[in-house]
Amino acid sequence: MKLQCEVEVINRMLPTFGVRNRGKGTRAVLSIGRHEDKGSGQRASIYLMICTLKDKAGSRYKLQDNIEQVFSKFVQEGKATIRLKEPTVDICLSKADGCVLKNFISTVGLAHKGTDVTGVSLSRLIPAKTSEIEKPRAKMFITCKKDYPITTCFPYSLEHLQVSYCKLARVDMRMLCLKKLQKLDLSNNHIRKLPKTIGDLVCLQELNLQHNFLESFDVSLCISAWGNTLTSLDLSENKLKALPVQFGQLKELINLKLDENELVQLPFTIGKLSKLRFLSATKNKLPYLPSSFKMLNLEKLDLFDNPFEKAEPMVPDIHLKMPLSLLECASRVTINYRIPHSPHILPVTLCQELSMAKTCNCGRPCLNSFIKVIVLMNLHQVSQTVVLVDTMGGTDAPIVCYFCSLTCYSQFLDKYLQSSRI
Incomplete structure (x- = not known):
């Protein structure tokens, strides 16, 4: 059994010598496995091994009858402390996966009591690989086709991913497994359609699809988890002719870009986007705005270069x-x-x-x-700043x-x- 987290090994005798602990964890891989002493005929004991970048060979600590106390009150938050009898150290764990840590602590307890752990998957106590110890990668930027990973997966820990200028014809299904992803930039590709399952990225806050070949925005994306997470959406420079009525359910949107599409109308539910503050829809084919548009409260609005019709209140x-x-x-x-x-x-x-x-x-x-x-x-009734609607300096639409x-x-x-x- 292995656990990736941050570890600080604190010697409890240091304060008696007037020495303070460093107070900072180190990225490490913890393993629980058997270590057999050569020459002894006894059954192999179970040890806890800690491997860090500075000590890849690892330090071993015996577990059986050697644990004074386990502090697991905050295990769901990825924190726990294992207090050993010999040596007199506290092994402080943090930034771990809560579920994995819970199972890990349970196994530590079984090993301490000498309980049979045949049903538990124990690890081989061998030096850890550098890739296992390194801090999880949070950002990745790919702006060239030759740098695009073909045989390797995207790091599961990614929170920000940019894949631009790679001529992608579709969204790579491997990206849909990145459940921690908050920002996804797929601008300047050849994507024509978004998979419905992209809405399963439940943490996504910012999505950039600028300069692709999108012809539609699926209804299922409007009623997905994005309704509670998505704050920024860039659909500019595509081939969109309309947006679904359900678009108004993306109620967390703050920034929306629809420039240089083929939109002949905005969704009449756009007024439901109560948090929207920045909206641009330049160079489209909008003849007029929907009635709910007057419900918006924007900071900046840009509708330049649209073929707006002449208003005729007397011709109903x-x-x-x-x-x-x-x-x-x-x-x-x-x-x-x-x-x-x-x-x-x-x-x-x-x-x-x-x-x-x-x-x-x-x-x-x-x-x-x-x-x-x-x-x-x-x-100006709906926005503090209005970019001119036409070349004549008008702000009426x-x-x-x-x-x-x-x-x-x-x-x-x-x-x-x-x-x-x-």
Whole structure:
């Protein structure tokens, strides 16, 4: 049995000589195994061996009837201390895997009592390899195809991985095993599609996919663990034409880049990104902004070079159905009174309809019966800093407005005409 962690061996006699301990652990590999004394006919004793970079051959400590006490209160945090009788030292362990450490301490206890450990996998007490002792690698940067690992795996301990300019056509499945990964940079490759399992990177906070050939962003990624972890997403310089409605579930996003794609619309749920502070979607094909856009609270917004349409509040697109259908009435009541609904209660198709409900200016919901108009909105209403929308220096952009009834639209029109006269 082996354990990789940081170790500090403290001699308990040092304070009596006025000597202080160093107080700092060293990266080491601990092994528990049998060590047979040559010439003795007795059964081999079980020893604990500690190997470090300075002492790869290792130091051995007998375990049977030689443990004074084991301090394991913080074993789940990767910390424990083994106090030996002879020599009078404390072996302090830290930064270990909690589950592995728990099993390791259990084996130490069995060895001390002399209990039969035939069912436990003991190690050979041989010098450790340098690769076993070295501190786990947290960062790796690959910016050339010839440096890309073909026969070796990525270090399991990686927290930041960059693989750029390697002409990757797909995401390497080996990357999906890096459960500690927090930052992943796959910019400047040839990736066309993301695997659904990439959403299993439960610690991922920053994802950079700039300058690839992505044509879609899968719905499953929006409803994955990323909804609680992902804070930065760069999808610029791809071939995206739309983003899924569920995109609004990435509620931890702070920075979002969508520049130089082929987007013809932003997801109408974008207003749910309450933590979003930086948004850029330059050089796309956006004719107008979704109605929920006015719910954003940004620090910087850049929508330069989009073919925005001319706002025409006096030319409504009418989809009113009178009288309202039973589905429309029931849907409005369900949303307005926040009645719980899920695929376990209602058909999946109906749940999808409810998730795509529009919000009227009055705050009430509407589904398939509404009036739609395009109005101008000054982007300073949603962002402290606005990069010019066009070359003329404007900061106004067209935004969609929905009205649940003719009454709501008439009230809006009255206010609009009054402000126009002023």
